[in-house]
Amino acid sequence: MLLQLNHLTTGYGKLAITPDINATLVPGELTSLLGPNGVGKSTLLRTLSTFLPPLQGEIVLQGTSLKNLSASQLSRLIGVVLTERPDVQNMNVRDMVGMGRSPYTGFWGRLTAEDEQYVTEAVKLTGITALEKRMFSTLSDGERQKVMIAKVLAQQTPVILLDEPTAFLDFPCKVETLRLLRRLAHEMQKIIFLSTHDVELALQFSDRLWIMHAGEVVIGKPAELSENGELSRFIQTDGIRFDPSLMSYRITEK
Numbered sequence: 001m002l003l004q005l006n007h008l009t010t011g012y013g014k015l016a017i018t019p020d021i022n023a024t025l026v027p028g029e030l031t032s033l034l035g036p037n038g039v040g041k042s043t044l045l046r047t048l049s050t051f052l053p054p055l056q057g058e059i060v061l062q063g064t065s066l067k068n069l070s071a072s073q074l075s076r077l078i079g080v081v082l083t084e085r086p087d088v089q090n091m092n093v094r095d096m097v098g099m100g101r102s103p104y105t106g107f108w109g110r111l112t113a114e115d116e117q118y119v120t121e122a123v124k125l126t127g128i129t130a131l132e133k134r135m136f137s138t139l140s141d142g143e144r145q146k147v148m149i150a151k152v153l154a155q156q157t158p159v160i161l162l163d164e165p166t167a168f169l170d171f172p173c174k175v176e177t178l179r180l181l182r183r184l185a186h187e188m189q190k191i192i193f194l195s196t197h198d199v200e201l202a203l204q205f206s207d208r209l210w211i212m213h214a215g216e217v218v219i220g221k222p223a224e225l226s227e228n229g230e231l232s233r234f235i236q237t238d239g240i241r242f243d244p245s246l247m248s249y250r251i252t253e254k
Contacts, residue, residue, distance in 0.1 A: 005048075
């Protein structure tokens, strides 16, 4: 199952932010979206999530344009984890993960034995079994992020989109989250696409990078983008130098 962007232009109203993107996301890869603030990363993710309509072009999944799919159909194909932390007061962790089964449970939202099994598997995969009975509102930021990833796993979608999943997390939790997402992409053959400002972690964990510049998206594997100078173009500025041989940057005197 491929997710294809065909001459996609994103933006708001008549304001085009990123024009004419032609790209493909494939199963089994963790792909990270990099770019400076305000370049349009969240706009692209919200367009792929169908929260925003494309200004031009189309998004095609498994040969079908997303605009031709109902909300119910989309909810079984694309799972989304946004940056905003949900304000949930009276729900425990297992029930929160169970919300991921809502595309399948019908009007009353009752979970079948099969639904419960998917919830259990998602909880185990994300390592939050010990948190199942905890109230969601009592969790740390890192624990909440794991719960939201478990919820989207319970949704059983082939595509998972995440907007800044490592925001608000300390460094060990950032590493743990990206390691988990890469493992899920590889082992479950899911398309996992995320935006991040954690450049060095993205270089280490991503199978592929999308680098957004004003009006342009450059795509490739981290090593390829290092060799052809695209990572230096993106990272280097006054006081910051990128070392292609080490795939890392360092701070220098201006």
